Amino acid sequence: MADYIVAYDISHPRRLARVYRALCKIAVPIEYSVFWLTCDPRQVVRYLSELAAIIDDKSDDLRCYPLPARGLKKRLGRGTFPSGIHYTDLPLAWQEEAE
DSSP, rough: EEEEEEEEEHHHHHHHHHHHHHHHSEEEEEEETTEEEEEEEHHHHHHHHHHHTTTTTTOOOOEEEOOSSOOOOOOOOSSSTTOOOOOOSOGGOOOOOOO
16 A cells, blocks of 8 residues: 545536545545545556546646655644544554644
């Protein structure tokens, strides 16, 4: 399993909603148009091809960045989840209290 950051900029509201719904099924939203995806490298190719079928190549932008398996991964700012809610697939280092 590997971690990825998926971000998009979609110009049409209908495509935007479709991409958002598709990503919510496979990834965790961490910002308005940024998702955290944990999957097998073969799966990410399949997911990106499904998303590519939704977007318009000329006016939309969809990007996927692999996160390093080793190295510093730290959250800054307000937590993704409300206090007391813990997403168990997050790395242990990310599960610190935001207080």
